[in-house]
Amino acid sequence: MGETVRWLTPEEQHAWRSFVRLHEKLWGRLSRLIQAESKLSAADFAVLVNLTDVPEGRQRYQDLARALEWEKSRMSHHIARMAGRGLVVREECPDDGRGAFVVITEAGRAAIEAAAPLHVEAVRELFLDHVTPAELRVLADISERVVRKLDESVS
Amino acid sequence: MGETVRWLTPEEQHAWRSFVRLHEKLWGRLSRLIQAESKLSAADFAVLVNLTDVPEGRQRYQDLARALEWEKSRMSHHIARMAGRGLVVREECPDDGRGAFVVITEAGRAAIEAAAPLHVEAVRELFLDHVTPAELRVLADISERVVRKLDESVS
DNA sequence: TAAACATGGTTGACATCTCATCGAACTGCG
DNA sequence: CGCAGTTCGATGAGATGTCAACCATGTTTA
Numbered sequence: 001m002g003e004t005v006r007w008l009t010p011e012e013q014h015a016w017r018s019f020v021r022l023h024e025k026l027w028g029r030l031s032r033l034i035q036a037e038s039k040l041s042a043a044d045f046a047v048l049v050n051l052t053d054v055p056e057g058r059q060r061y062q063d064l065a066r067a068l069e070w071e072k073s074r075m076s077h078h079i080a081r082m083a084g085r086g087l088v089v090r091e092e093c094p095d096d097g098r099g100a101f102v103v104i105t106e107a108g109r110a111a112i113e114a115a116a117p118l119h120v121e122a123v124r125e126l127f128l129d130h131v132t133p134a135e136l137r138v139l140a141d142i143s144e145r146v147v148r149k150l151d152e153s154v155s
Numbered sequence: 156m157g158e159t160v161r162w163l164t165p166e167e168q169h170a171w172r173s174f175v176r177l178h179e180k181l182w183g184r185l186s187r188l189i190q191a192e193s194k195l196s197a198a199d200f201a202v203l204v205n206l207t208d209v210p211e212g213r214q215r216y217q218d219l220a221r222a223l224e225w226e227k228s229r230m231s232h233h234i235a236r237m238a239g240r241g242l243v244v245r246e247e248c249p250d251d252g253r254g255a256f257v258v259i260t261e262a263g264r265a266a267i268e269a270a271a272p273l274h275v276e277a278v279r280e281l282f283l284d285h286v287t288p289a290e291l292r293v294l295a296d297i298s299e300r301v302v303r304k305l306d307e308s309v310s
Numbered sequence: 311t312a313a314a315c316a317t318g319g320t321t322g323a324c325a326t327c328t329c330a331t332c333g334a335a336c337t338g339c340g
Numbered sequence: 341c342g343c344a345g346t347t348c349g350a351t352g353a354g355a356t357g358t359c360a361a362c363c364a365t366g367t368t369t370a
Contacts, residue, residue, distance in 0.1 A: 012283055097366080196326090228327085
């Protein structure tokens with residue numbers, strides 16, 4: 001109690017508000033587009049993208065959860081559903097009896113490859129087309145730095 | 156069919172990926188923090204912020220939905236729940252027999268005022284502290300421009 | 311080695327969101 | 341007026357996400 005709050009300056013206030021609105025609108029629009037035009041939800045898409053980035057398309061639940069900033073239970077439920085649709089399989093981990101891998105299947109790769117062009121087009125139309133290369137560099141810098149900080153303070 | 160896709164350049168690819176990861180991590184973290192420390196979910200918070208921005212804390216469902224990029228049914232469900240907790244009330248619209256207003260209550264204002272310092276502190280620690288004023292200006296510019304474009308293309 | 315603790319993932323109950331559909335009220339046009 | 345089309349919000353069913361246990365395995369410590 002009695003803590004003094006470091007309130008936001010008008011500039012900070014303004015920037016943060018704008019950024020939040022960008023977030024709300026851009027992600028709302030984008031995930032509805034993806035969902036409507038492919039048979040993947042935004043969540044499916046995020047999982048599959050992560051798996052294609054990783055050797056053999058195989059990753060531990062834990063690591064995937066950390067990368068996406070998901071609860072482990074959400075991961076568990078979601079992977080079970082995706083496995084049911086044949087997009088991924090669950091695989092036991094020989095080194096650690098508790099652990100398990102998520103592995104992307106051929107169908108999973110096919111699904112994301114089918115969705116990709118659409119997704120790219122949407123990203124362009126909704127976002128990239130309205131941003132200059134210089135701005136994009138600034139944005140990338142900010143993003144990397146903040147993500148690094150967030151990862152450090154795993155708390 | 157046969158459409159050629161404008162794929163992303165490596166720079167675009169990189170920037171977009173970083174931005175997406177920022178989104179995933181920052182919002183994941185932030186909404187868990189808000190939820191944990193106040194009795195408001197991120198969704199509640201967004202609604203209340205919008206209502207405090209608007210004259211008399213009163214806004215049409217439709218307008219609120221548009222501002223947050225929510226489905227109208229989500230709005231309906233969510234407002235019903237918030238009304239149940241006394242944060243807002245539903246009010247008939249005299250001009251349009253179908254329509255209705257959402258109005259923030261005293262309890263709603265109290266709730267968001269209680270949550271605000273905490274939220275501000277989190278926003279600082281997780282984001283603002285790692286971004287320079289110049290970068291912040293660029294970010295605000297980008298955000299405003301893209302939001303404007305998104306609003307124009309209501310499709 | 312055995313007891314305590316930590317970790318990785320699962321489960322079930324419940325909250326929340328989406329989708330399709332509805333009914334009531336407005337709008338436009340013959 | 342009278343009908344067709346549209347808009348606003350509500351509703352219910354099913355998909356998805358969260359929270360709080362839980363179990364099985366690993367790890368530490370005495």
